[in-house]
Amino acid sequence: MADNSALAEDESSGPSVCLEVPIDILFLIFTYLPPSTLSACCRLSKRTHLTAFDALYRHIRPTSRNILDLIFRLSQPFPTASSADGAPELLATKVHSFVLSEAKSSFDMYLGNIQDLLPKLTRLKVLVLDLTPTSAWILPRVGWNSDEGNVAKEPAFRLKIFHCSLQYDSTLGDFLETQPDILTLIVRAPVVTNPLPVLPHTFLPNLTFLQAPWRLAAALVSGRPISDLITWHLTMNSARDQSPNTNAEVVAYLEEDPDISCLSRSTFDGGLKRHFINWSFLSVQGPERLGQATPGLVRLSIDADGVDPSDESPGRNCGVPNRPLTIHKIA
Numbered sequence: 210m211a212d213n214s215a216l217a218e219d220e221s222s223g224p225s226v227c228l229e230v231p232i233d234i235l236f237l238i239f240t241y242l243p244p245s246t247l248s249a250c251c252r253l254s255k256r257t258h259l260t261a262f263d264a265l266y267r268h269i270r271p272t273s274r275n276i277l278d279l280i281f282r283l284s285q286p287f288p289t290a291s292s293a294d295g296a297p298e299l300l301a302t303k304v305h306s307f308v309l310s311e312a313k314s315s316f317d318m319y320l321g322n323i324q325d326l327l328p329k330l331t332r333l334k335v336l337v338l339d340l341t342p343t344s345a346w347i348l349p350r351v352g353w354n355s356d357e358g359n360v361a362k363e364p365a366f367r368l369k370i371f372h373c374s375l376q377y378d379s380t381l382g383d384f385l386e387t388q389p390d391i392l393t394l395i396v397r398a399p400v401v402t403n404p405l406p407v408l409p410h411t412f413l414p415n416l417t418f419l420q421a422p423w424r425l426a427a428a429l430v431s432g433r434p435i436s437d438l439i440t441w442h443l444t445m446n447s448a449r450d451q452s453p454n455t456n457a458e459v460v461a462y463l464e465e466d467p468d469i470s471c472l473s474r475s476t477f478d479g480g481l482k483r484h485f486i487n488w489s490f491l492s493v494q495g496p497e498r499l500g501q502a503t504p505g506l507v508r509l510s511i512d513a514d515g516v517d518p519s520d521e522s523p524g525r526n527c528g529v530p531n532r533p534l535t536i537h538k539i540a
Contacts, residue, residue, distance in 0.1 A: 232260055239264035266303035273315040280319075280326050299329055306335035313341050313374060320347050333366035338373040342398040345380040351387050364388065376401045377425050386412055393418040400424045417477070423467055423490070430481070431474035439485040441512065442467055469494055472502040479505035487512040 239261055250261035271279045286297030307330055309316055324347035349365040364387040371391055375381050376398040391413055400422050410432040419426060419435050423442035475481045481503045488511050
């Protein structure tokens with residue numbers, strides 16, 4: 210019994226330590242605390258309340274069970290803060306990262322609610338949308354305010370990281386055009402815009418990490434400081450293995466010979482450094498062409514799905530003579 214009492218005393222006194230820690234140190238500590246502990250810290254004192262409260266809403270990861278309740282709470286005013294025009298700030302302005310990463314269809318019935326919330330996340334830096342591929346319509350648009358039905362002259366937020374399972378179409382392209390500060394872009398669904406429009410260098414000019422289908426990757430590498438690239442491209446044989454009824458438009462695209470020389474046009478110091486590519490695409494292009502396009506490459510990872518694990522040829526044949534290169538075969 211005594212041991213249990215001592216344990217309870219230790220646990221209850223834990224948050225009170227926050228009262229003696231400088232605020233700037235608390236800010237760092239609160240970054241790693243779970244929501245339950247942050248809630249307790251909010252109630253400790255006025256000194257810790259604001260810092261703990263900010264941390265509690267800084268990183269939001271809704272589930273399909275709590276998303277409606279969370280959207281409602283984020284849309285409420287934060288009583289102790291006001292915006293520049295004197296209006297109460299919404300709790301949504303506390304959010305720096307917003308992550309939806311359950312099964313893609315889990316949030317389908319809430320897409321309209323999510324669309325209404327996104328423009329309110331004015332300090333958002335990280336956005337992850339693992340949604341049905343055709344859901345790009347929920348993204349905020351410059352030129353339209355869903356609440357008031359009028360023109361929005363500036364983007365709702367300025368992202369640093371954007372990760373989505375949305376297919377790349379004109380809607381997603383229009384959204385990305387308003388996000389010049391993005392450093393990391395992950396687009397895991399196919400490109401459906403055909404042909405892909407020419408993307409000016411003012412489109413995502415600061416991009417350093419890119420994961421995307423080859424068509425989008427090829428359009429973005431040139432003129433941008435990309436050091437890390439994850440990409441894939443289906444060849445005719447691999448596409449027919451996956452879907453014997455591949456339609457004519459896809460066949461026409463797959464029969465094209467992709468120009469991988471664009472990889473040499475990254476503006477990162479020394480060019481592309483790390484590259485992940487699927488084996489079927491690399492086997493068609495050949496390691497020599499890849500070597501010519503990526504003279505500064507230091508790490509090559511190969512998606513060897515469908516390759517016999519005992520066959521070492523993918524690793525053996527991809528080396529570039531006189532090049533210190535680390536090769537990883539991902540089965």
